[in-house]
Amino acid sequence: MALQKHAKVFTVFSFLRLRSPDIFWYQWIYPTIVFVLxxxxxxxxxxxxxxxxxxxxIGDVNALMGILVGFYIAALAAVSSFTNENLDQVMKGRAPTLTTVRRGNEVKETLTRRRFLAILFGYCATLAIVLYIFGVLHVHLTFSQPAASWVQVAMSISGQVAWGFYVWIISSLLVVTLLGLHYLVERMHRA
Known part of the structure; x- marks a missing residue:
């Protein structure tokens, strides 16, 4: 319980805590399929x-991330402040839910379109920032070759894991961005 007040920085990953029969595909399955391919x-x-x-x-991806961070934050601001009654309605169908702990009690919230899009674009902005930081570190850091062969193997494996993580984040960002654009283009304007 004492750590909860310090966990606010992880709120941007609430998208991964959403629950619905459909949302799991966009959180894990589709990004993993793109990653594997x-x-x-x-x-x-x-x-x-x-x-x-x-x-x-990496430089080209970083240039794109610089643009996308601004887009996601602008989309988040627009969704948060745009006056539209449809945004404040609970999502139809199998609406996603988010369980949070408030004052020691678990609260299960069925999301409105506004809340869903805010969570979605906050997640996308965070992924874009993480990708940008990864890219900057990749361009500006170099590791010296260690003499021990086991360290070389460990560094090679670590490098492959890092590249895999990078590609999965890009895959997730692509899939979730397409989902967010679907809601902005299509679902936001329908009751």
Missing amino acids: VFGGYQFWGDQFLTFDGDKL
């Missing part, structure tokens, strides 16, 4: 068909 495909067949400059790719 991209990362796995490159690991198995990439050397045969693709060559690219990793630093330039």
